[in-house]
Structure formats: C-alpha cells, structure tokens
Amino acid sequence: MRRLFAVVALLAGFLLVPTRSDAAVVNVAPWATATASYTSPWENVAAINDGVDPSRSNDLRNRRWGTWPQAGEQWALLTWPSAQTISSTQVYFFDDGGGVREPVSWRLQSWDGAAYADIPAAYPVTVDGYVTASFPAVTTTRLRIVLESGKAAVGLLEVKAFADTAAAAQSGWNPPAALVTPLDEVWRHTETGDRDPYGFRNFGWDQIMANGGSINYCVRWDSPAPVSAELRDRIHAALGRSFGKWMNVMAGHDGWPYAEVPVKVVGWAVRDRATLQWDDDSVDVYVGDMRENAPQCAEPCGRFFNQSGAYPDCPGGPSHHYDMSLWLTAGMDGGAGGDWGQRVGSEYLVDNLGSDDIHILLHEIGHGFGLDDFYDWTPTGQCCFLMKAGSATSITEFDAWMLRDLWRHLKSRYGY
Structure with a gap:
C-alpha cells in the first residue's frame, strides 16, 4: 500500500451537504464566504450558507447567525471569488421567540464595483419556512441581505442564491x-x-x-x-x-x-x-x-x-x-x-x-x-x-x- 500520509503537529447515513441540482438553476450560496455587520459571540455567520435546511425558525440544534443584543439595521454578506448571475434567493429567518425575532422588513443589495445598490423585488416576511425573492438577473460578486429589526435582534438560519448553471459555470484555467x-x-x-x-x-x-x-x-x-x-x-x-x-x-x-x-x-x-x-x-x-x-x-x-x-x-x-x-x-x-x-x-x-x-x-x-x-x-x-x-x-x-x-x-x- 503506497503511503500518502501526513502526520502533523496538533495545533491547539446523513445528507450533510446540499444535493447536486440537475435543474436549470443552482444554489451558489455555498460557494461564497459569509460575513456580517455583527455576530453574537456564540453564533456563527458561516451557518447561513452551510447547506443545512432548518426544521423551524427556532432551530437551536444547528448553527445559526444572530445579532443579539444588536438591533436596528443589520446585514449578512455573501462574497464570491468571481461574479455570479443571480435571479432569486430564499432566506430562512431565525426567531427564538425572545431576543431574536423575524425582521420588520428586509431587502437585497448587489455590489456594482463601487457601492451597494438595492435590488427591486417583493420581500415577504414569515417564519418556519423559506421566503423567496425573485428579480431580474443581477451579476455581482457580493450579495448583501439587509434586515431591519423591530424591538429585538435579528438573524438568519440559511440563505440560498440561485444562478443559471450556464452563467454560474466558470471555464478555462485562470489562476491569479x-x-x-x-x-x-x-x-x-x-x-x-x-x-x-x-x-x-x-x-x-x-x-x-x-x-x-x-x-x-x-x-x-x-x-x-x-x-x-x-x-x-x-x-x-x-x-x-x-x-x-x-x-x-x-x-x-x-x-x-x-x-x-x-x-x-x-x-x-x-x-x-x-x-x-x-x-x-x-x-x-x-x-x-x-x-x-x-x-x-x-x-x-x-x-x-x-x-x-x-x-x-x-x-x-x-x-x-x-x-x-x-x-x-x-x-x-x-x-x-x-x-x-x-x-x-x-x-x-x-x-x-x-x-x-x-x-x-x-x-x-x-x-x-x-x-x-x-x-x-x-x-x-x-x-x-x-x-x-x-x-x-x-x-x-x-x-x-x-x-x-x-x-x-x-x-x-x-x-x-
């Protein structure tokens, strides 16, 4: 047996990733890096695009992103290494019935190379399920989900961003x-x-x-x-x-x-x-x-x-x-x-x-x-x-x- 091992110094039956889509669109959110305006120390913004579908808005078993005690306008950002052409998103709000509740309103913004621009769309708010926003396709390397809170903080459990598979696929060899x-x-x-x-x-x-x-x-x-x-x-x-x-x-x-x-x-x-x-x-x-x-x-x-x-x-x-x-x-x-x-x-x-x-x-x-x-x-x-x-x-x-x-x-x- 040929040995391909690494021994390194110690430094300090379930579907675990979304399934492959054969449809015309693909969820490109897992390809992005997630960041946020603020994240509670016990939460993790990487939860929003880890591919884990929540069971309900008060899902405390899986990772989540929340901003308690910060309220007001808060945002989570998906950043891709190359431009994606996106035409719809689904978001799942985090609501624990206490310090984190569903937002009063929300919207999406795309990065145009110099600033963020609002994406015109209908933005419904509900709990215990994904809400969908569809819009004319935008091509961007950054998609920002902006949440306006009420009296409580806000959060997200999962975000999906759908792009046409042909537009999403890169081609050729183009390293920096x-x-x-x-x-x-x-x-x-x-x-x-x-x-x-x-x-x-x-x-x-x-x-x-x-x-x-x-x-x-x-x-x-x-x-x-x-x-x-x-x-x-x-x-x-x-x-x-x-x-x-x-x-x-x-x-x-x-x-x-x-x-x-x-x-x-x-x-x-x-x-x-x-x-x-x-x-x-x-x-x-x-x-x-x-x-x-x-x-x-x-x-x-x-x-x-x-x-x-x-x-x-x-x-x-x-x-x-x-x-x-x-x-x-x-x-x-x-x-x-x-x-x-x-x-x-x-x-x-x-x-x-x-x-x-x-x-x-x-x-x-x-x-x-x-x-x-x-x-x-x-x-x-x-x-x-x-x-x-x-x-x-x-x-x-x-x-x-x-x-x-x-x-x-x-x-x-x-x-x-």
Whole structure:
C-alpha cells in the first residue's frame, strides 16, 4: 500500500451537504464566504450558507447567525471569488421567540464595483419556512441581505442564491498571476513524486466520479468512549462540512460537473456494540472486525480493498459500500490521510465539532485528492497555507488553486 500520509503537529447515513441540482438553476450560496455587520459571540455567520435546511425558525440544534443584543439595521454578506448571475434567493429567518425575532422588513443589495445598490423585488416576511425573492438577473460578486429589526435582534438560519448553471459555470484555467509559478512548481513536484498521478485510480476524484457525484464514509471508532445518537449525528455533520469546504472551491470551476457533493456515512466499526448508544438502523454497524489493531468496517464493502468498484460480497450490496474511512483514535495527536480516508484523534474531533474549520481533518481530506505535504520545501512566494502543516488553519486561496490544478490535469480521464 503506497503511503500518502501526513502526520502533523496538533495545533491547539446523513445528507450533510446540499444535493447536486440537475435543474436549470443552482444554489451558489455555498460557494461564497459569509460575513456580517455583527455576530453574537456564540453564533456563527458561516451557518447561513452551510447547506443545512432548518426544521423551524427556532432551530437551536444547528448553527445559526444572530445579532443579539444588536438591533436596528443589520446585514449578512455573501462574497464570491468571481461574479455570479443571480435571479432569486430564499432566506430562512431565525426567531427564538425572545431576543431574536423575524425582521420588520428586509431587502437585497448587489455590489456594482463601487457601492451597494438595492435590488427591486417583493420581500415577504414569515417564519418556519423559506421566503423567496425573485428579480431580474443581477451579476455581482457580493450579495448583501439587509434586515431591519423591530424591538429585538435579528438573524438568519440559511440563505440560498440561485444562478443559471450556464452563467454560474466558470471555464478555462485562470489562476491569479502571482500563483502561476508556484502552482507549476507544485504540479511538477507531484509528477515526479512516488505516486504517478496519471496512473493511480483511487483519488477522491475517482471515488466521486464512480458514484455519480457523491461519496460514502464509514467511521472507525477506536475509543472506549460511548457514542450517543446525538454525538453520532454531530460527527456526521462535521465530516460533511469539512468535505464540503473542499468541494465548494471546485463548484462551477473549469468543467467540474457537480454543484455539491453529498456525503453519506453508511457505517460504524467498533470493538463493542454497547459503545454505540442507539438502536436505529440508519447505519451499518461492524463489531469485532479488526485491522491495524483497530475496528475495521467490512473490507468487502470498502473501495480501498475493491478498487474495481464492484462489491459482490458486501452485506447489503453496493449501496452499502464506503469509499473512505474516518478513523477516530483515542489519544492520538496530529493526523494521517490518503485515498483510504482520514485518521485524527477522537478527542480532538469531538472537542472541535462546533468549529467552522477542523483544520487537521481538512488537511487530511486534502491528501485524499492527491494534495501533497510541504515538509521540506515551499513554493515560490507562498508562506502559509493549509497543506503546509502548521502554517494555516483553513483552506486558503493557494490551497484552492492547488486542488483545481489537480482537476485540470486529471479531468480528461473522466471525459471532461
């Protein structure tokens, strides 16, 4: 087994991302960076475009954006790296019945390069459901949602911005001029590495393409700590957010065919069934199957062990297969990653489930797509980026362009 691992210093069955749309429009909000006029310290503005549909306006289980105690005019802003042509939005207001209530009114503004301009439209207000605003298409890199509060503060649970798929898709290879040289250096280093990027066929790219635009995981719980159904769901959600961050930088870029890549956790592997404190059948459970002295999900269901993509001996059939493992090990510092999946400390992950950027997990997911480590060299002009372990804690512009460059060189084998 060729080792594509990273060991880094420790620095400090659910749909987790929106499904791919085959309609004429696509929600481009997940591709944007969210900021706000003000965010309560316990809230997170990144919630507004994380792809999680709320159950109600007083949804306290998932992340949300709120401005308590700030009232008056407040705004949330979506910023894209390139212009998007948007013709409608849906917003879901946060209303906890107390300090945060639905706005008295709201409106959208687009950035024209010099200032924000109001977008004429009808702007209804309601709770416990999305409200839609439609308008003649505007092309912009920034969309601002402006909320006028009453006596309470305001907030949002989710925002969707819909663009025509043809207009949303970028084409060609257009990195910033300052990144052309370092990207070329990275690719030449990849070509001469110990894994032939052209011949190897189990990158994350291969797995997503084989599934038609999705990916399956199995969790290896290498810890005696009990796992409640709530903790299970939070682990699934954190994994989906982290994987989705890499997919968001690909959406609409250079022929990449998927607006979103759904992540589904199909199984858990444990030493003792009693560790898992749920009785539902939402995921397969594997007990006592050991590999590398750790619980192992059934090998007949794993793509790493069946790279032909056939799973004739997988219990439940091919739909129960897993492409990668999330291996959570008690007491582990740092992490490891490759085409087989990611390994991080179980305590580290659990302690960071509410974090927007679980940086060690993000780093290891990058290895699954073929991104390298930079232990002994640094590309020209670059200093700090996620794949250079210890120098950044989130996906940077350079990380994003390295991922896109891998796609540029490998996409022909998938017919793109």
